[in-house]
Amino acid sequence: MLQFLQFATVRAAMALFTLLMVSLIVFTLMELVPGNCAERYLAFKNTQGSGISVADIEAEERRLGLDRPFLVRWGSWVGNVFLKGEFGDSCILRLNINDLLGDKFLISLGICLTALFLAYLIAIPVGIISASSNSALLNGSLRFVSYLGLAMPNFLLALIIMLVSTVVFGDSMTGLFSNEYRNADWSWARVGDFLSRAWLPVFILGWSATAFALQTVRALMLDEQAKLYVTAARARGLFGRRLLWRYPARHALGPIVNSLGFDLNRIFNELPIVALILTLTEAGALLLEALARSNDQQLAGAIIFLLTASIVAVNFITDIALALIDPRIRKSVMGGAA
């Protein structure tokens, strides 16, 4: 138990370190934008007709704390994010970023996690079956689907679905809500409306994740099946499904759980682009808006940080889960070979 706690603490510390590194990268990116918040704010005032001077800018910088050194500002940003969950204000929109994001980030995260979950729900049984079957047709077609999933980026799939649905159904199936629910409060009707539309982004995002997961599961199962302990189990008279689930599947599970974080990473990659095509109104679209149009680095930085933080969280959870289900990992951690 003590050892497990030690393991969890080490992992938590590493996750925290990663988050700090990421926050430094993100913050540096935010700072690299030419012109700081004070200048932009006053430039906006200038367009409204009130003249501004260098002294005004300096006063504004002091008010916003921009005259402090870089590392101090990073420290206070990180402090606010970690302790209060506050991302500060967006200096283009002059709105609080937390208000701006609202439930949009949670919607995105929900869509991505659902896509990931569905991907593995399909990939694990299909991958195991395909690894244990000798049917050339099944394996060939699965291989083809997997490769297509790799080669056809999700945005092309989204475009093709839009093309087909526009031509066939006359509705491009875009957006996350129908018009009457777009700005309504959450209610059962709104949830229903959301679900009736959210399946499309989930499907599109899950598409290549499924292809990747299928490849991984199949390769792992093939590797494990060739090992001696499977032969030994077979010699003891185990066969069929009992054998598969009892031995190789359990061994293959570890690396699969381990790869969840990177799969989520891959899904996040596709999010802004799919959001653009399907005109979704969630964090991916907001990120795109912030970067491509308004050049709002505070908002963009907050979103990238949140995305990365959820990946780090998933990695941490899978590490712990892995230690719980796999005694070998627990032992190796105790041995000090972290």
Added chain:
Amino acid sequence: MSQIDPTKPNLAETTGPTVSVVETEDAVARRAKEAYFTATQRQLIWARFKKNRTAMVAATILVALILMGLFAPFLSPYDPTVAGRDKDYLNGAPQIPKFCDHNGCSARPFIYGFKTERSPVNLRLVTTVDTEDRRYVQFFVTGDDYKLFGFIPGSLHLFGVDEGYIHLFGTDDTGKDIFSRTLHAIYTSLAVGTLGVLISFVLALIIGGVAGYFGGVTDGIIQMVTDAIRTIPIIPLFMAIAAFIPDTWSSEMRFFFISIIIGFINWPTLARRVRTHLLVERNQEYVLASQLCGAPAGHIIRRHLLPSFTSYIIVDLVISFPYIVLSETALSFIGLGLKDPVNSLGVMLQNTTSADVLLNYQWYFIPVFFFIALVLAFVFVGDGLRDAADPYAGQKK
């Protein structure tokens, strides 16, 4: 996978199809074995690769596509930029060359001319095909000037028509020929991919080399930083960096900058491979021997360690190539990558999400098939190479 069996080389290949001297079976087998044992690493990989039919088909397609990209200016009938536009045929449908119609057949393929009128209903410009007006396809015609590979000037094009324009894949909203643009876009993708791969390759070698060779604390720190970078989703990070590009930059500068950042973000995977391999190799005796001779670390890494797994590095580069191409496409598609005068798939697809295009101008999507083919070909060739480079591949079931 089961076809590859290094212990039984193909006898016909090693002895030739017509063996005049009658050899005993033993001698043939011995010769084959000798050829196998004395073969270089490259020959072995090639022999295994050749037996993989899927990979060979993919390699053929890949070579064809690369040639198409390289010779795009010659193969495409028109300049892919606004300079080569056909202002009378905007959003024009693809014109497919025919040999026969109701007026009889001709040995030379032809396309029909067209008339443009305003529709009396909604006043939109409507193009009607005039089946009486034949335009014959000519080969090796002189047309728009171009520079092959960027420096060989020329104006000869593989095909064209005697009057007007020919648009195999139709035209876009400014009258640019989609066929020409597709070919040039393949070239752009290959160029971005090559540059990106080269940059990430150099970075991966340096960082992975240092981490793997020195190990210990250096390795630990580098790994922690690499892991942190790997957790950030790549495309949002790309977007954040690409957003810095000022609008005033020329399209060439944009192109280089995009390639560089794509290269800069893709290195961690390869760096990890290099590191893992070096960690194993650095304990070998030949490294110790070299160290005892007083060779500096850089020399050992370059001359002794890296050549021991060049083939794996090449395979990794081929495998990472399609992902770089796709990153560029995605980035350009959302408007943060390459911009208009440069042709790339992403740029070409930028405006296709509008209902107008989806309903009326579906030929905008033709280039997509070329890109799926390009990426698939790369993936299959990469996989084939990986299997071929693995000396144990044939022994597993």
